[in-house]
Amino acid sequence: MTDESPPPAVPRDPPPAEYAPFVDPESPRGHRGVSRRAILRGSFVAAGIAVLAFAGQTVPFLRWISFLAPRSGEGPQGVPINRTAEAAGVIDSASAPDYKLTLAANGKTMELTLDQLRRLPQHDSDLPIACVEGWSAQGTWRGVRVRDLVEMVGGDTNRDVRFISLERGLYGVSLLPANFARNPSSLVALELHGETLTIDHGFPCRLITPNRPGVLQTKWLTRIEIT
Numbered sequence: 001m002t003d004e005s006p007p008p009a010v011p012r013d014p015p016p017a018e019y020a021p022f023v024d025p026e027s028p029r030g031h032r033g034v035s036r037r038a039i040l041r042g043s044f045v046a047a048g049i050a051v052l053a054f055a056g057q058t059v060p061f062l063r064w065i066s067f068l069a070p071r072s073g074e075g076p077q078g079v080p081i082n083r084t085a086e087a088a089g090v091i092d093s094a095s096a097p098d099y100k101l102t103l104a105a106n107g108k109t110m111e112l113t114l115d116q117l118r119r120l121p122q123h124d125s126d127l128p129i130a131c132v133e134g135w136s137a138q139g140t141w142r143g144v145r146v147r148d149l150v151e152m153v154g155g156d157t158n159r160d161v162r163f164i165s166l167e168r169g170l171y172g173v174s175l176l177p178a179n180f181a182r183n184p185s186s187l188v189a190l191e192l193h194g195e196t197l198t199i200d201h202g203f204p205c206r207l208i209t210p211n212r213p214g215v216l217q218t219k220w221l222t223r224i225e226i227t
């Protein structure tokens, strides 16, 4: 009998703050500084927007606001665009012919060209993008399993995996808990609905995983770090 504790029955998740999408780490007040009143005010505003968004689907003069309503099926490749490549400032870096995806684990890095990514075993996942803005759209994605990439760079499959975008800022990073990274449906997607991803959907490649909010499905990947 050693005094080592047994591994947890359920794989560990990181503390919520690590992947909560709306916490600005730069904010001096931070997450816990938000007052109860501010939260209440926020939910009244949200309820107001929800009413308008719903009305916008049927009341003509409110039509402009129905972009907030469910819009499955709209957008290139049958999936809406949350933020375009242009808005994210990644047109040049995402379309660069010398694009490479960096994998990093245990102080070791590895670079893969788009061609090399395409030559790895490809898998399909039928997974929705569920955006907190109130729409959800189903996609058939094709690409390389996250798990395969972790193993390829010699990473530990019990570790969380950080996905970093060519886009800087709040939406540019997401931390994928180890159990999600091991899920065979979790992909670094190269294709959507049988076509190469459009640049607005995250070309050259983007993260797609089951049961996570859209905001964490990072587009325009440049680097994957096994923590």
Ligand SMILES: Nc1nc2c(c(=O)[nH]1)N[C@H]1C(S)=C(S)[C@@H](COP(=O)(O)O)O[C@H]1N2
Pocket: 079, 080, 081, 082, 083, 088, 129, 130, 131, 132, 165, 167, 171, 172, 200, 201, 202, 213, 214, 215, 216, 217, 218, 219, 220
């Ligand atoms: N780099 C980056 N990835 C991102 C975003 C972003 O703004 N920048 N938006 C996220 C959000 S909020 C959603 S809902 C999905 C939308 O993916 P889509 O634009 O391909 O539909 O991408 C996510 N990935």
Ligand SMILES: [Mo]
Pocket: 082, 130, 131, 132, 133, 214, 215
């Ligand atoms: Mo989103």
